[in-house]
Amino acid sequence: MIITKQYRCIHSASCLCTKGHLSEEVIFLVFQRLNWNPKSVATLSCVCKWFDDLAKRVLWKEFCKTRAPKMMLDLQSSGSHSVDGNWRALGKLLIYCSGCTKGGLFNSIHVPGHFVYRTRFSRTSGKSFLLPHCRTDVLYVSDPCEHLDQGEEGDIGFFRGIFKSFATSKVRKMLIKREAQLHPTEVCPYCKAKLWSMLQAKMVPASASCRLGAYEDAIEYYVCLNGHVLGICTLLPLSDSEEASDHNMQDIVAIKWKISFDGPWTCNCIYASLPLPKLI
Structure with missing residues (x-):
């Protein structure tokens, strides 16, 4: 079922239509009982601006902390109380494979985006996607989401990830130093920010293909201004x-x-x- 956002009211302190609404504390307890079900959180966000704001400030944050507690603790360990690109974007990144469309970032094939049942994100794997002098940066990368038998393209894998404190990272400084160009039309599917091509900037190390089990010359990934990573690779056959x-x-x-x-x-x-x- 597709739910259209209504955005009828921002529910200010003087607004009469807040009368009879549940308090934030009660809504928190309800969604805690639901184990921060992402479908329910998304549905609530579509009701009005007040619920949407509550979801972005509280509910998506709790969803992320419940699904990946160690990862969230690390991402916040620098003292920040939020993450780059907001909690809703991070929640979507945890559970959604963006796929690709013809004419988009990876214009050779069309694979619809979809929700994933389970994904493992690894900080250790993230090191393999960084050049040696950038490996003090913290990057969490997922295992590839496999899409097999994609015609001439073979077996395709999509992966995604997030940098910790991307604004101060060595990767961002290098992208700027190399005068890497932002993609003219496409934006991050998670936060709508502009994207840098790591392949264009010649910042894709050979270790990335080894980690993914992919052909070395068939891997490409982007990083957005908020530090979200999305990429594609052609997977090696098993035999x-x-x-x-x-x-x-x-x-x-x-x-x-x-x-x-x-x-x-x-x-x-x-x-x-x-x-x-x-x-x-």
Whole structure:
């Protein structure tokens, strides 16, 4: 069901239509009971400006803190009480794969955006997406959201992420120093801010493709003015042979599992066929 924002009233202190409304404290307790359900929060935001403001100030923040507590604690550890681009944008980034449209940022294919069931964000993985002299920056990056069999493009992976304190990061300073150009038309799907191309600025390290299990020359990502990252890659196949035995396929899956959780492994490890102990 699509709900259109009404924005009938801002509910100022003198506004009569606040009479009978629930207080912020009661609404907080209701959504706490709902475990900060994002669909319910989004629905409430569409009712009016007062509810939308409450959702942006309180409810999306609690949603983020509940879904990724350690990550949120780290992002706020510099003393800030908010995050770049607002909590609603961060909440959307946690649960939404933006996909791409033809003629957009990644104009070769069309993959509709969609909500994801579960995503792991990793600060350790984020180091692989930074040039060596920028690795004191903090970047959280998700595992790729896999979209298989995309015609000539093969298996496509979309990933997303967020910088901590992007305004003072070395990556931002380098982008400015290199006079990187903002994209003329496209904006961040999470906060609507302008985007820098890391590929155009020649700031995509080889370690990023290894971390993603992707072809080195088929990875591209952008960072917006608020520090949100979104990118695309062409994933390496698990096997060169379509007639691999069940035993060998089990070995390959096990190695890929090791890449996902233990990394960093080199991309060549994906093709290894050495016998491995069975996973229990």
